[in-house]
Amino acid sequence: xxxxxxxxxxxxxxxxxxxxxxxxxxxxxxxxxxxxxxxxxxxxxxxxxxxxxxxxxxxxxxxxxxxxxxxxxxxxxxxxxxxxxxxxxx
Numbered sequence: 001x002x003x004x005x006x007x008x009x010x011x012x013x014x015x016x017x018x019x020x021x022x023x024x025x026x027x028x029x030x031x032x033x034x035x036x037x038x039x040x041x042x043x044x045x046x047x048x049x050x051x052x053x054x055x056x057x058x059x060x061x062x063x064x065x066x067x068x069x070x071x072x073x074x075x076x077x078x079x080x081x082x083x084x085x086x087x088x089x090x
Contacts, residue, residue, distance in 0.1 A: 004063070012065030020069050023076035027083075036084035044081045051077055 004012075030036045051074045058066025 009065060012063070013068070016065045016069030020072045020076070023073060023080065027076055027080050030080055030083045030087070034087050036080065036087050039080065039084050041081070041084060044077055044084065048074060048077045048081060 026039075030039070051070050054066060055070035055074060058064075058070055
């Protein structure tokens with residue numbers, strides 16, 4: 001297995017930041033509105049499972065960009081899912 005160059009890792013980390021930060025506005029919106037009716041429970045559940053699997057894959061490869069992006073994305077996605085379930089009960 002070859003070693004990944006620092007430049008390639010930098011590209012991976014930049015991509016990780018972009019795709020991970022994209023969840024923050026949605027999380028803030030759900031929190032402020034106290035509503036997540038427009039968010040699909042099934043989509044976020046499947047997305048969270050996929051993100052978890054990517055995290056496991058990244059851990060197996062010891063690929064820091066994959067690990068960081070998916071660990072943070074998983075936390076954010078699960079937070080949105082938890083708020084959806086909480087606010088939809090009302």
